[in-house]
Amino acid sequence: MEPVSLPPLSRVAICGGTHGNEMSGVYMVREMQKQKVHRTESVSITTVLSNPRAVDACRRYMETDLNRCFTDALLSAPITDSTPYELRRARELNAQLGPKGSPEAVDLLCDLHNTTANMGVCLIFYSLDWITLHIYNYIQSKMTSAPVRAIQMDLPISEAYSLESVGKHGIAIEVGPQPTGVTRADIFNMMKEAVDLTLEWLQKLNSGSTFEGGEVEAYTLVKSVDYPRDPTTNDITAAIHPQLQDNDFKLLKPGDPIFLSFSGETVKHEGEELYPLFVNECAYYEKKIAFHLAKKVTLTFPSISVRKED
Amino acid sequence: MSSSSCNNSACLNEARRVAIFGGTHGNEMSGVTLVNLWVKNSAEIQRKGVETKPFITNPKAVEKCTRYVDTDLNRAFTPENLSAPGGDNLPYEVQRAQEINRIFGPKESPDAYDVIFDLHNTTSNMGCTLILESSKDHFNLQMMHYIKKAIAPASCLVLLNEHPLLKYSTSRSVAKHPVGLEVGPQPQGVLRSNIFEAMRVILKHALDFIELFNEGMEFPPCTVEAFRVLERIDYPRDANGNIIAMVHPNLQDCDWEPLNPGDPMFQTFDGKTIRYHGSGTVYPTFINEAAYYEKQQAFVTTRREALVASAIRKI
Numbered sequence: 001m002e003p004v005s006l007p008p009l010s011r012v013a014i015c016g017g018t019h020g021n022e023m024s025g026v027y028m029v030r031e032m033q034k035q036k037v038h039r040t041e042s043v044s045i046t047t048v049l050s051n052p053r054a055v056d057a058c059r060r061y062m063e064t065d066l067n068r069c070f071t072d073a074l075l076s077a078p079i080t081d082s083t084p085y086e087l088r089r090a091r092e093l094n095a096q097l098g099p100k101g102s103p104e105a106v107d108l109l110c111d112l113h114n115t116t117a118n119m120g121v122c123l124i125f126y127s128l129d130w131i132t133l134h135i136y137n138y139i140q141s142k143m144t145s146a147p148v149r150a151i152q153m154d155l156p157i158s159e160a161y162s163l164e165s166v167g168k169h170g171i172a173i174e175v176g177p178q179p180t181g182v183t184r185a186d187i188f189n190m191m192k193e194a195v196d197l198t199l200e201w202l203q204k205l206n207s208g209s210t211f212e213g214g215e216v217e218a219y220t221l222v223k224s225v226d227y228p229r230d231p232t233t234n235d236i237t238a239a240i241h242p243q244l245q246d247n248d249f250k251l252l253k254p255g256d257p258i259f260l261s262f263s264g265e266t267v268k269h270e271g272e273e274l275y276p277l278f279v280n281e282c283a284y285y286e287k288k289i290a291f292h293l294a295k296k297v298t299l300t301f302p303s304i305s306v307r308k309e310d
Numbered sequence: 311m312s313s314s315s316c317n318n319s320a321c322l323n324e325a326r327r328v329a330i331f332g333g334t335h336g337n338e339m340s341g342v343t344l345v346n347l348w349v350k351n352s353a354e355i356q357r358k359g360v361e362t363k364p365f366i367t368n369p370k371a372v373e374k375c376t377r378y379v380d381t382d383l384n385r386a387f388t389p390e391n392l393s394a395p396g397g398d399n400l401p402y403e404v405q406r407a408q409e410i411n412r413i414f415g416p417k418e419s420p421d422a423y424d425v426i427f428d429l430h431n432t433t434s435n436m437g438c439t440l441i442l443e444s445s446k447d448h449f450n451l452q453m454m455h456y457i458k459k460a461i462a463p464a465s466c467l468v469l470l471n472e473h474p475l476l477k478y479s480t481s482r483s484v485a486k487h488p489v490g491l492e493v494g495p496q497p498q499g500v501l502r503s504n505i506f507e508a509m510r511v512i513l514k515h516a517l518d519f520i521e522l523f524n525e526g527m528e529f530p531p532c533t534v535e536a537f538r539v540l541e542r543i544d545y546p547r548d549a550n551g552n553i554i555a556m557v558h559p560n561l562q563d564c565d566w567e568p569l570n571p572g573d574p575m576f577q578t579f580d581g582k583t584i585r586y587h588g589s590g591t592v593y594p595t596f597i598n599e600a601a602y603y604e605k606q607q608a609f610v611t612t613r614r615e616a617l618v619a620s621a622i623r624k625i
Contacts, residue, residue: 030552031579058603116497179433179497181600185556185577235346239503260503262347282499285375 001213001302004130008206008306009107009169013046013097014195016112018067018163019283020054021180024191025112040199042206046106050093050163053085058181060283061086067111070165072158075100090163098166101157109167110198112191115176116282117291118246120147121190124172126160127152131169133301134211136218138201139194146175146190149249150218151277151294171198177246180282210305219249219275219294226288228259228267237261240280240290248279252293259290318531319621320448324524325424325487328362329414330355330513332429334384334481335601336371337498340509341429355513357521367410367428367481370402375499377601378403384428387479392417407481415484426485427516429509432494433600434609435563438466438508441490442536443483445472450487451619452529453519460515464508467566468536469595469612476539476610489516495563498600528623537566537593537612544606546576546584554578557598557608565595569611576608 014032016025032047039045049055051066062085069075069090079088098105108131115122121143125132140148157165164170173194178187205211227236238259244252252258252269258276259267274293278284281291332345348355348364355362366372368383380401391404392411400408414423438461440454454468469492471477482488491512496505523529545553555576561569568591569575576584586592592611596602 027556027579035580116500177497179495179500179600181498181603182433182598183553183556184562184598185559186562188556188579189559236343236501239501239506242503245502245504262343262506280500280502282497285499 001300003210003213003303003305005305005307008042009131009202010043010206011046011106011108012043012199012202013048013106013109013167014112015048015050015093015097015109015163017052017055018050018111019060019065019113020051020056021058021060022112022114022178023181023183024114024175024178024188026055027183027188028112028191028195040203043199043202045199046097048093048097050111051086051089060180066090067163068161070094070100070163071161072100074161093163094166100166106167107169108198108202109164109170110195111162111164111170111172112195113172113174114178114180114187115174115278116179117176117248117278117280119174119176119248119277120149121194122174122176122277123148123150123194124164124174125150125152125170126155126157126165129169130301130304132171133216133299134304135171135198135201137214137216137301138211139197140216142197143190143193145186145193147249148194150216152218152220152297152299154220205304205306208306208308210303213301213303215298215300217296218299219277220297221277221292221294222274224289224292225258227285227290228261236285238265238267241266244276244279244291246279248277249275252276319528319623321625322449322622323424324359324624325449325520326360326524327423328360328425328427328517328520329423329485330362330364330427330429331367331481332364333366333368333372334428335377335382335430336368336373337375337377338429338431338496339499339501340431340493340496340506342366342372343501343506344429344510344513355517357517359524360517360520362517365414368403368406377498380404383407384480385478387411387417387481387483391479410481411484417484423485425487425489425520426482427489427491427513428480428482430490430492431496431498431505432492432596433497434565434595434597435495436467436492436565436595437494438464438512439492439595440466440468440512441492442468442470443472443477443480443488443490445470445536445617447487448619448622449523450489451534451617452532452622453489453516455532455534455619456519456529457512457515458534460518461511466512468534468617469539470536470615470617471539473539476542523622523624526624529621531621532619534617534619536615536617537595538615540592540611540613542607542610543575543594545603545608546578553603555584558583561594561609562598565597566593568592569594
């Protein structure tokens with residue numbers, strides 16, 4: 001692949017508390033604000049607590065999930081008296097860090113999340129983007145404290161609904177497992193390491209380093225699976241099977257157990273071999289998702305360096 | 311419950327009325343799920359000579375999948391709350407406490423239920439824990455001894471909270487013999503199969519014990535290893551009350567393991583270690599329980615104690 005050169009990436013936003021009970025990002029942003037982390041040599045850093053009311057209440061959201069409010073349609077819909085808090089907040093964030101799709105948007109938006117699923121460090125991004133692939137490659141090559149994986153969301157930017165889509169380049173850093181409302185030091189340390197490595201990479205890029213191209217493996221979502229439910233009450237009738245629980249990213253084959261019903265029956269996986277992720281994520285019960293299934297893809301990326309402006 | 315000593319055994323009335331509470335905290339899913347299951351089909355919890363009532367104590371909190379709506383139900387059973395006038399103007403959980411006291415109590419009266427099992431989950435790595443409110447409840451001590459033996463080699467530990475300042479007015483305290491069952495680690499709002507099944511098995515043995523007791527089985531004196539609550543340790547905070555450190559990685563998940571003076575206890579957000587400087591070794595538990603951040607508790611310390619239970623049989 002032809003090497004790519006681009007202008008320096010000088011503006012970064014680090015966002016935490018997009019879900020108010022995902023604590024690593026909340027404390028990460030607070031700590032960065034306390035230490036007055038505004039910039040490295042070549043990068044100016046904006047830190048934002050995305051959903052302050054939800055953070056105060058230690059809830060995922062107050063009225064509606066903030067991290068589903070960033071589609072082009074939702075960002076441009078008219079505001080009325082009944083517009084939920086999070087939709088208003090999404091506008092504010094879009095104005096501050098975007099506008100999405102415009103030249104004023106921050107170069108990189110990094111959104112910090114936790115999951116109750118055993119996903120280690122997982123980077124999530126939209127579209128094939130050399131920046132995010134290089135950051136992923138860099139973090140994966142340097143981090144030893146946890147497995148580092150990536151999920152590529154297959155959606156055009158206009159339909160992209162999450163906060164990181166507001167930046168010119170966006171990456172969500174998802175670290176788990178951690179219960180909501182809890183701050184685990186090991187998880188916080190992983191999150192901090194991932195953020196530090198991201199800023200380090202940007203700094204190196206801006207200073208003239210060339211990063212060699214290569215290949216990385218990532219996952220793309222194929223479908224999601226709901227819990228078995230009682231047809232009359234819609235109540236869940238089974239739990240994630242102990243052999244699937246905590247086995248995110250472990251290939252699921254037809255016949256492998258996926259649910260254990262409360263009356264003792266095993267439900268098995270049918271269909272193609274796929275990789276489960278977000279297994280037993282607490283916020284997804286209401287979205288009717290027990291786990292997602294993904295396929296593995298290999299993504300190739302070119303070498304990259306900053307375009308020298310004379 | 312009247313008791314008398316006959317030939318060195320404590321003679322107690324049969325335990326005829328038993329309740330199983332789920333959803334005292336609406337986001338602790340094992341209890342919610344088990345009780346809902348048993349409300350629909352109670353075959354599994356039936357025992358000869360016992361009326362066992364499964365009951366969701368905080369339905370509004372369960373519906374919202376939140377710990378509580380106005381105030382923590384599991385702290386609400388104080389004498390003041392139970393006798394407070396005001397009806398509908400009272401906080402939801404105080405109203406619920408009064409209702410529960412009417413159905414299953416009155417607390418400290420002869421009409422109260424014999425046994426109440428209150429099902430809880432914790433984000434702490436406590437495994438299966440039985441919570442005892444009095445070291446002199448020989449019936450409960452014998453039950454816990456029975457359960458521990460029945461599930462061996464799997465473990466079930468006993469936490470005794472008799473501390474005059476730290477003990478609190480639980481939903482189960484309405485009964486003559488309150489039994490707390492805490493199983494973790496499990497995130498709030500999540501149902502883990504292994505945690506659910508562990509709780510289910512413990513209840514099975516508990517009900518078996520009650521049935522055996524009611525049939526006339528005598529339980530000889532025994533010793534129960536327990537952990538007695540000593541003190542609550544809060545997170546380090548700054549002048550504004552903000553938390554400035556996390557449970558240290560060396561302490562995280564180490565419930566019930568010895569914490570010695572000098573051992574790491576907290577890690578600040580900028581990476582410094584804060585060590586434990588108590589006068590002796592303690593056994594911490596409820597380490598990093600999500601719900602206790604607002605109660606100023608990072609963990610509680612305990613000491614190990616052998617509790618002696620006298621022999622018991624029914625009158």
